[in-house]
Amino acid sequence: MTCRRTFLLSLVVFVTALSFAVPVSASAITVGPVKLEYSLDPGTTVSGKMYIKNEELDTKIFYPSVERFTEQNGEKQFIKGDSLIADWLKIVPSVKLDAGKDAEVPFSLVIPKNAPPGGQFAVVWWSTSPPVSTNTQQVSIQSRAGILVYVNVSGKVVENTTITKFDTVNENRIFGDNIVPFYLKISNAGNVYVKPVGKITISSVFGKVKDTVIVNEKKYQILPNSYRVFSDMIWSGHGFYIGPYKITAAVSYNDKTSTVLYSSFWIWIFPWKIILITLGAIIIMLAIMFTFFKYYNNWLIKKYTKRGKKDL
Numbered sequence: 370m371t372c373r374r375t376f377l378l379s380l381v382v383f384v385t386a387l388s389f390a391v392p393v394s395a396s397a398i399t400v401g402p403v404k405l406e407y408s409l410d411p412g413t414t415v416s417g418k419m420y421i422k423n424e425e426l427d428t429k430i431f432y433p434s435v436e437r438f439t440e441q442n443g444e445k446q447f448i449k450g451d452s453l454i455a456d457w458l459k460i461v462p463s464v465k466l467d468a469g470k471d472a473e474v475p476f477s478l479v480i481p482k483n484a485p486p487g488g489q490f491a492v493v494w495w496s497t498s499p500p501v502s503t504n505t506q507q508v509s510i511q512s513r514a515g516i517l518v519y520v521n522v523s524g525k526v527v528e529n530t531t532i533t534k535f536d537t538v539n540e541n542r543i544f545g546d547n548i549v550p551f552y553l554k555i556s557n558a559g560n561v562y563v564k565p566v567g568k569i570t571i572s573s574v575f576g577k578v579k580d581t582v583i584v585n586e587k588k589y590q591i592l593p594n595s596y597r598v599f600s601d602m603i604w605s606g607h608g609f610y611i612g613p614y615k616i617t618a619a620v621s622y623n624d625k626t627s628t629v630l631y632s633s634f635w636i637w638i639f640p641w642k643i644i645l646i647t648l649g650a651i652i653i654m655l656a657i658m659f660t661f662f663k664y665y666n667n668w669l670i671k672k673y674t675k676r677g678k679k680d681l
Contacts, residue, residue: 397424398431399471400495400514408521412482419516421464421495422471431464434500435491438517440592447492454491454518457481463499478520486524487560488593492517519590521561528623529558530565530591535618535632538600543637547606553584553618555630556596564590567620567629571604574613580606584620610638 401420409415423429435455437448459477466472494500496513538550557563569582582604591597617633 398422398429398495398497398512398514399424400516402516404517404519406519407478408523409478409480410523411480411484411486413480415478416475417478418473418475419460419493419495420471420473421466423466423468425497426468428465428467429497431466431495431497432462432499433460434494434496436494436515437491439490440590440595442595442597443589452491453484453489454478454520457484457489457520458491458493458518460493464495478518480520480522484522484524486522486526488562489520489522490518490562490592519562526561527559528561528563528628530563530622530630531556531558532618532620532630532632533596536634537616537636542635543639545638545642546640547604547608547610547638549604549616549636550600551582551602551604551616551618553599553602553620554596555591555599555620557591557593560593561623562590562592563622564588565620565622565630567618569602569604570617570619571606572615572617574615576615579610579614580604584618609640611640613637 399420399422405417407415421431423431435452435458437450437452437454438445439448440446457479459479461474464472464474492515494513494515498512532553533556534552534554536552538552540552551569553569555565565585566588567584569584570578571580571582572578582602584602585599589597613635614637615633615635617631620630621628622630
């Protein structure tokens with residue numbers, strides 16, 4: 370009976386291990402680039418190429434479809450329905466690829482002369498299932514990979530970008546060391562997307578810049594009527610800091626260095642750990658010195674007392 374149980378247990382372990390060793394077949398496609406960005410005039414045509422790779426084990430036909438999207442604090446919301454970019458984008462209706470093969474698919478982006486100014490945003494999905502339209506509403510595709518397309522059309526452009534909040538994370542103003550996390554919220558109320566860049570400076574009470582932190586190092590965009598929070602910026606200053614320091618954010622956008630947004634506040638750094646350790650070390654040293662001099666003084670008194678007695 371024991372041998373039978375041992376055999377069954379070994380069989381279960383073997384089958385389980387085998388199930389992990391055998392690769393699981395799944396639909397897969399790789400596309401690129403991740404993002405396409407254009408700032409164009411009405412009546413302009415640009416050309417480019419998209420990269421597609423068939424990651425499946427057999428020959429597949431891939432179909433493109435276009436979907437609008439919006440964004441709020443970096444979270445994309447895809448919207449089924451008409452997209453201007455879908456009308457402007459000229460691309461092949463399908464691409465056939467053997468297993469493991471890839472291809473560069475040419476496309477053209479034709480901006481009509483009457484194109485409305487401002488930002489247009491869409492994603493080009495590639496899938497093994499052809500898009501099906503019902504009353505202009507595209508049916509969701511089961512397995513797909515997308516390329517984001519950002520287009521700013523020139524014209525009567527409205528730019529309205531502001532720093533709506535700048536502070537430390539948790540809104541602390543007193544720190545026990547020079548590790549300070551920042552919170553920066555930038556809002557875009559214009560009709561074109563913006564790409565804010567800049568830096569945060571840490572200055573002493575006398576105005577001397579002690580350190581800087583880069584804003585939006587990854588070059589994220591902010592879509593119209595949207596905002597983005599940058600809370601991953603942490604200042605870890607090297608050296609000893611104590612007292613008040615002015616924190617200033619200077620941010621420009623869309624390569625316009627003449628338009629800079631400013632916001633600032635003050636913090637206090639009181640390195641109490643270092644101060645307590647230093648005070649503790651001083652107290653210990655003073656105690657040692659006091660004890661030493663006390664015993665040394667007693668030793669001298671005893672020494673000369675004995676000598677005086679001998680002289681008598």
